[in-house]
Amino acid sequence: MNYLVLARKWRPKSFSEVSGQDHVVKAIQNSLKQNKVHHALLFTGTRGVGKTTIARLFAKSLNCDTGITPEPCGKCESCVSIDEGNFMDLIEVDAASQRGIDDTRDLLENTQYTPTVGRYKVYLIDEVHQLTKEAFNALLKTLEEPPEHMKFLLATTESEKIPITVLSRCLKFNLKKISEEQITQRMKEILDAEKIKYEEGALSIISKSADGSMRDALSLLDQALAYEDYELSENNVIDMLGLIDNKYALSIVQFILNQDSELLREQLDGLDSKHPNYNDVLDNIASIAQEIAYLQVLDASKVDVQDEIIELSNNHSPELIQLIYQIAINSKKDLSLAPSAREGFTMAVLRMFAFQLSDEQSVENRTPDTAQKKIKKSEPLTNGNLETSIISSKNWTNEVSKMDIRGAVKQLASNCSFDHIDNHILYLKIHSENEHQMIDRAVDGLNSFLINQYEEVNKVIIQVEKENGKTLAGEEKIKNEEQIIMNESRASSDPLVQEYVDLFDATIEETK
Numbered sequence: 001m002n003y004l005v006l007a008r009k010w011r012p013k014s015f016s017e018v019s020g021q022d023h024v025v026k027a028i029q030n031s032l033k034q035n036k037v038h039h040a041l042l043f044t045g046t047r048g049v050g051k052t053t054i055a056r057l058f059a060k061s062l063n064c065d066t067g068i069t070p071e072p073c074g075k076c077e078s079c080v081s082i083d084e085g086n087f088m089d090l091i092e093v094d095a096a097s098q099r100g101i102d103d104t105r106d107l108l109e110n111t112q113y114t115p116t117v118g119r120y121k122v123y124l125i126d127e128v129h130q131l132t133k134e135a136f137n138a139l140l141k142t143l144e145e146p147p148e149h150m151k152f153l154l155a156t157t158e159s160e161k162i163p164i165t166v167l168s169r170c171l172k173f174n175l176k177k178i179s180e181e182q183i184t185q186r187m188k189e190i191l192d193a194e195k196i197k198y199e200e201g202a203l204s205i206i207s208k209s210a211d212g213s214m215r216d217a218l219s220l221l222d223q224a225l226a227y228e229d230y231e232l233s234e235n236n237v238i239d240m241l242g243l244i245d246n247k248y249a250l251s252i253v254q255f256i257l258n259q260d261s262e263l264l265r266e267q268l269d270g271l272d273s274k275h276p277n278y279n280d281v282l283d284n285i286a287s288i289a290q291e292i293a294y295l296q297v298l299d300a301s302k303v304d305v306q307d308e309i310i311e312l313s314n315n316h317s318p319e320l321i322q323l324i325y326q327i328a329i330n331s332k333k334d335l336s337l338a339p340s341a342r343e344g345f346t347m348a349v350l351r352m353f354a355f356q357l358s359d360e361q362s363v364e365n366r367t368p369d370t371a372q373k374k375i376k377k378s379e380p381l382t383n384g385n386l387e388t389s390i391i392s393s394k395n396w397t398n399e400v401s402k403m404d405i406r407g408a409v410k411q412l413a414s415n416c417s418f419d420h421i422d423n424h425i426l427y428l429k430i431h432s433e434n435e436h437q438m439i440d441r442a443v444d445g446l447n448s449f450l451i452n453q454y455e456e457v458n459k460v461i462i463q464v465e466k467e468n469g470k471t472l473a474g475e476e477k478i479k480n481e482e483q484i485i486m487n488e489s490r491a492s493s494d495p496l497v498q499e500y501v502d503l504f505d506a507t508i509e510e511t512k
């Protein structure tokens with residue numbers, strides 16, 4: 001195959017091919033239509049989002065032989081030579097390599113000359129924040145009294161480093177990171193046009209790794225194609241990027257939550273044989289915890305998740321999931337301190353495992369099954385004892401904590417306070433800032449639970465108020481704050497932490 005680097009070959013040749021920057025493209029095209037083009041434009045945004053691409057398209061719009069146009073023809077001599085990078089009146093400068101006063105002076109001295117072939121002389125200065133102070137002053141002089149035939153296009157990843165005097169003379173466009181969907185879409189267009197086969201999974205992994213940069217995505221795509229002879233499979237992309245299949249992280253979370261030490265050990269050994277990037281695996285674990293927590297708190301009917309995640313969200317406490325997330329995130333910081341990344345990772349996983357053990361021992365809710373049995377055994381929630389389970393403002397939060405409900409229903413109940421019961425109607429209150437929790441599924445679920453559970457309740461009405469009484473969520477928040485303080489003191493007595501303190505003569509810094 002006669003091969004040209006994809007990023008270069010597929011650089012957009014018209015505004016309609018630019019991905020993810022509609023807001024900027026629209027503004028530029030409008031100014032071209034109305035022929036009201038500012039003499040200095042500044043494009044900001046992270047790398048690979050299209051700053052210089054848009055700047056070059058703009059240069060084409062100004063110099064197209066068909067006239068100043070929002071849709072340059074792409075065929076005339078000017079358009080073609082701009083695409084090929086040899087248009088006399090488009091002067092591209094990389095401020096990262098030519099940052100000094102002399103370079104800038106040379107550059108700006110030429111501005112007095114009229115364009116050689118085009119309508120406008122266009123200066124495209126990339127990474128403009130790298131110019132020296134003197135160079136900026138020289139640039140400023142030109143921007144203050146720009147010659148008619150000149151346009152300045154400045155691009156930067158760090159606009160905060162540009163002097164305000166220069167900034168104030170530019171029209172500024174903020175380019176956004178490109179979404180994974182938009183990157184995937186563009187890669188599909190390219191691969192289809194190149195007649196290259198691909199697996200969808202491979203594309204979504206690449207777009208995720210590209211982190212909003214189209215250029216990075218296309219160069220990863222290039223690498224992947226070279227890696228596997230112009231076919232794109234998910235497994236090969238995972239291999240190439242040194243990624244670990246998400247299934248490993250999911251299994252680890254499952255084995256931690258199910259307290260299966262045997263399978264957990266096997267999984268850790270299997271993972272090690274893949275020589276993974278342990279930082280990424282911790283990221284994966286944190287992402288999984290986030291997905292589970294999302295399901296537990298928010299309306300799950302709208303999200304598309306794996307069955308395993310749904311199962312975990314139904315069977316484990318939100319506090320535990322939060323803990324796993326927290327340990328995964330915090331352990332990333334510690335990886336570089338650990339004797340090896342593998343050992344650091346293993347300690348993190350063991351800590352998740354151990355924390356769960358202590359959590360369960362103290363709370364005595366090993367699994368929802370046993371938790372349920374416990375409540376039924378010792379508490380007056382069963383049918384036989386209904387006469388004692390009259391709810392009141394006094395025992396409301398205590399009752400909520402024992403209710404066998406989960407997810408959004410539990411969340412709603414935790415945020416409601418007891419108001420009064422009148423004529424078998426239970427009136428609850430919820431603070432207006434929690435009104436979003438009153439999704440139909442949760443309200444219906446809570447109503448039917450309360451009606452079934454308490455004889456005196458035939459109907460439930462939840463009123464949204466500006467203030468709220470005692471809620472379980474409120475009480476737990478106070479408890480959690482106490483827990484954080486306890487955890488901090490636990491951290492200082494953790495033998496591993498103590499070892500680091502001794503070893504490095506360190507002090508423990510508390511973060512909130």
Ligand SMILES: [Zn+2]
Nearest residue numbers: 064073076079
């Ligand atoms: Zn043209």
